[in-house]
Amino acid sequence: xxxxxxxxxxxxxxxxxxxxxxxxxxxxxxxxxxxxxxxxxxxxxxxxxxxxxxxxxxxxxxxxxxxxxxxxxxxxxxxxxxxxxxxxxxxxxxxxxxxxxxxxxxxxxxxxxxxxxxxxxxxxxxxxxxxxxxxxxxxxxxxxxxxxxxxxxxxxxxxxxxxxxxxxxxxxxxxxxxxxxxxxxxxxxxxxxxxxxxxxxxxxxxxxxxxxxxxxxxxxxxxxxxxxxxxxxxxxxxxxxxxxxxxxxxxxxxxxxxxxxxxxxxxxxxxxxxxxxxxxxxxxxxxxxxxxxxxxxxxxxxxxxxxxxxxxxxxxxxxxxxxxxxxxxxxxxxxxxxxxxxxxxxxxxxxxxxxxxxxxxxxxxxxxxxxxxxxxxxxxxxxxxxxxxxxxxxxxxxxxxxxxxxxxxxxxxxxxxxxxxxxxxxxxxxxxxxxxxxxxxxxxxx
Amino acid sequence: xxxxxxxxxxxxxxxxxxxxxxxxxxxxxxxxxxxxxxxxxxxxxxxxxxxxxxxxxxxxxxxxxxxxxxxxxxxxxxxxxxxxxxxxxxxxxxxxxxxxxxxxxxxxxxxxxxxxxxxxxxxxxxxxxxxxxxxxxxxxxxxxxxxxxxxxxxxxxxxxxxxxxxxxxxxxxxxxxxxxxxxx
Numbered sequence: 001x002x003x004x005x006x007x008x009x010x011x012x013x014x015x016x017x018x019x020x021x022x023x024x025x026x027x028x029x030x031x032x033x034x035x036x037x038x039x040x041x042x043x044x045x046x047x048x049x050x051x052x053x054x055x056x057x058x059x060x061x062x063x064x065x066x067x068x069x070x071x072x073x074x075x076x077x078x079x080x081x082x083x084x085x086x087x088x089x090x091x092x093x094x095x096x097x098x099x100x101x102x103x104x105x106x107x108x109x110x111x112x113x114x115x116x117x118x119x120x121x122x123x124x125x126x127x128x129x130x131x132x133x134x135x136x137x138x139x140x141x142x143x144x145x146x147x148x149x150x151x152x153x154x155x156x157x158x159x160x161x162x163x164x165x166x167x168x169x170x171x172x173x174x175x176x177x178x179x180x181x182x183x184x185x186x187x188x189x190x191x192x193x194x195x196x197x198x199x200x201x202x203x204x205x206x207x208x209x210x211x212x213x214x215x216x217x218x219x220x221x222x223x224x225x226x227x228x229x230x231x232x233x234x235x236x237x238x239x240x241x242x243x244x245x246x247x248x249x250x251x252x253x254x255x256x257x258x259x260x261x262x263x264x265x266x267x268x269x270x271x272x273x274x275x276x277x278x279x280x281x282x283x284x285x286x287x288x289x290x291x292x293x294x295x296x297x298x299x300x301x302x303x304x305x306x307x308x309x310x311x312x313x314x315x316x317x318x319x320x321x322x323x324x325x326x327x328x329x330x331x332x333x334x335x336x337x338x339x340x341x342x343x344x345x346x347x348x349x350x351x352x353x354x355x356x357x358x359x360x361x362x363x364x365x366x367x368x369x370x371x372x373x374x375x376x377x378x379x380x381x382x383x384x385x386x387x388x389x390x391x392x393x394x395x396x397x398x399x400x401x402x403x404x405x406x407x408x409x410x411x412x413x414x415x416x417x418x419x420x421x422x423x424x425x426x427x428x429x430x431x432x433x434x435x436x437x438x439x440x441x442x443x444x445x446x
Numbered sequence: 447x448x449x450x451x452x453x454x455x456x457x458x459x460x461x462x463x464x465x466x467x468x469x470x471x472x473x474x475x476x477x478x479x480x481x482x483x484x485x486x487x488x489x490x491x492x493x494x495x496x497x498x499x500x501x502x503x504x505x506x507x508x509x510x511x512x513x514x515x516x517x518x519x520x521x522x523x524x525x526x527x528x529x530x531x532x533x534x535x536x537x538x539x540x541x542x543x544x545x546x547x548x549x550x551x552x553x554x555x556x557x558x559x560x561x562x563x564x565x566x567x568x569x570x571x572x573x574x575x576x577x578x579x580x581x582x583x584x585x586x587x588x589x590x591x592x593x594x595x596x597x598x599x600x601x602x603x604x605x606x607x608x609x610x611x612x613x614x615x616x617x618x619x620x621x622x623x624x625x626x627x628x629x630x
Binding site: 126127128129130131132133134135266 | 468469470471472473474477478480506507508
C-alpha cells in the first residue's frame with residue numbers, strides 16, 4: 001500500500017521543508033505581498049512583537065495603510081477547479097491507491113489562498129538504487145540537495161487572545177499563549193546515505209532525532225506603552241509588558257527513531273529501533289508558572305521610523321506536576337512504555353522573538369525593512385511603495401529562514417475609500433529549488 | 447521481509463525526489479549467486495537438445511508497494527568452461543513469487559534466442575538491444591514485492607557429431623527495474 005511505502009519519511013521531509021515557508025505566517029494583504037512581506041506602520045508583526053507600537057497613534061502611520069484588508073482568495077478557486085470533487089478525490093483520500101500525502105500536507109501547510117502564476121517544477125532526474133546481496137546504495141542525483149542537512153521542522157509561538165483594559169498607557173490583560181515546536185534532524189549516517197550516496201554500512205544505525213513540544217496557557221499581564229519624548233508628529237515611544245505565565249498543559253518528547261543494520265546488510269529483516277523520553281503535564285494538573293517580559297521601543301522623527309521589540313524575555317515555565325515516561329521500540333520486543341517518575345518538577349522555555357524595523361517616508365514614497373526572528377532564524381524583508389495619484393507601485397525582496405532570497409512586486413489602485421491591490425510573490429516549495437510565482441489580491445478599505 | 451524503515455525511507459526519497467523522473471533499482475543478481483552452485487549451469491548433450499536449469503534463487507528487493515513497475519531490463523555476461531563439441535545455447539529466465547512458481551511455464555520472463563557457443567564471454571542480448579534484454583511485462587508486478595524467486599533455464603542443442611558438453615558460468619547479471627509513478 002502506497003501509504004505505508006511513503007510513510008514517515010515523506011511526511012518528515014515534506015513537513016520539514018514546507019513548514020519553513022508556512023511558519024513565516026500567512027499574509028493576506030496584497031500590498032504587503034507586493035513589498036516582499038514588509039511590515040509597515042501598525043500592520044502585521046509590529047504590534048505583535050513590539051510593545052511600544054501600541055502607543056504609536058494611527059496618525060503617525062503615514063504609509064498608506066488601510067483600515068482593513070479583505071483578501072480575494074483566487075487560489076481557492078484555482079484549487080477547486082483543479083480538484084472539483086475534493087471529497088472523493090483519490091489524491092486526498094487516505095487508503096486510496098492514488099493518495100498523495102505530499103500534496104495533502106502541502107495543501108494544509110500552504111493554504112491555497114494565492115493564485116499560482118507559475119508553479120515550481122518538481123525534480124525530474126532519475127534516482128538510482130543499487131541493491132546487491134550485501135550492498136545497498138542510493139543515488140538521488142540532483143535531488144540529493146533536497147535532503148535536509150540541518151534541523152528542520154515546524155514551530156510557532158502565538159498569543160491568540162489578549163482581552164483587557166487600559167488607562168493612560170497602562171494596560172491590564174489576560175493573554176493566551178501557545179507554543180509548539182517539532183524538530184527533526186537526520187543523523188550523520190542517514191544523511192550520508194541519502195545526500196552523499198554512501199553505501200549502507202554493516203552494523204550501523206540510521207536514525208532521525210526527534211524533538212517536539214507543545215505548551216499553552218494564559219498569562220495575566222501588566223503592560224505599558226507610551227511616548228516619553230516628542231509631540232504628535234515625532235517622538236520616542238517605549239513599551240513593556242510583564243507576564244506571569246500560567247501553564248495549563250504541556251507535552252514534550254525527545255528521542256530517536258531509525259534502524260540498525262546488521263552484518264550482512266540484509267541478514268536481519270527488521271531492526272527498527274526507537275526510544276523517546278516524554279514529559280507531560282495534563283490539563284487539570286497544577287499550573288505551570290513563570291515570569292517573562294516584552295520590551296519595545298519606536299522612534300519616529302520626520303520621515304524616519306525605527307523600532308525594536310523583544311518578546312518573552314526570560315520566559316521559563318516551571319511545571320510542578322509533571323510525569324516522565326520512557327518509550328521504547330525494537331523489532332524484537334515491539335513497543336512498550338516504561339512509566340517514569342510522576343509529580344516531578346520540570347521546566348520549559350518560550351523562545352525569545354524579536355523584530356527590528358526601519359521605515360522612511362518622503363512624499364508619496366515609502367521605503368522600509370524589517371528583521372523578524374521568532375526563534376527559528378531570522379527573516380528579512382525590504383520593500384517600498386510609490387504612490388502616483390490613485391495608483392501605487394510596489395516592490396520588495398525578502399530572505400526567508402532558509403536564507404533564500406524571494407521577490408515581491410505589485411501595484412494597486414485606490415478609488416476613494418476602497419482600493420484594489422495585487423501582489424506577486426516568488427517562493428520555493430518543498431520539492432524544488434526553482435522559484436514559483438503566486439499572485440495575491442485584496443480589497444483595502446481606507 | 448525487508449526492513450520496513452528502509453523501504454519507507456528509500457521509496458519516500460524516490461517519491462520526494464523523482465517527480466517525472468524514474469526510480470531505477472539496479473539489482474546485482476550475480477552478487478546473490480556468486481560462489482554458489484546457482485551461478486553455474488552444466489550441460490551434456492549427446493544428440494538433439496537438452497533442457498537444464500539452475501536451482502531457484504531468492505532475490506531480495508526493497509518493495510515498491512502499489513507503485514507500478516514500467517519495465518525491467520536484464521543485462522549479463524557468461525563464459526563457457528570445459529567446452530567440447532559444438533552446439534547452441536538458449537536461455538530462459540523464470541520469475542515467480544515463490545520457489546515452486548519458477549517451475550511453471552507461465553513464469554517465463556525472458557527468452558534469449560539460441561546462439562552458438564564460443565570460447566569468448568557471451569553477453570545476454572535481445573535484438574535490437576545491444577547488451578540487455580527487456581523482460582516480459584507479465585513479470586513486472588513481481589518487482590513491486592520485497593522479494594522474487596528466479597530460475598535460469600538453458601536449452602542446449604547439439605549440432606555436431608560429438609557430444610556437446612560444458613558448463614556455463616555466469617559472470618555478471620544485473621536487473622534494472624524502472625518505476626515511474628506519477629506521484630505529483
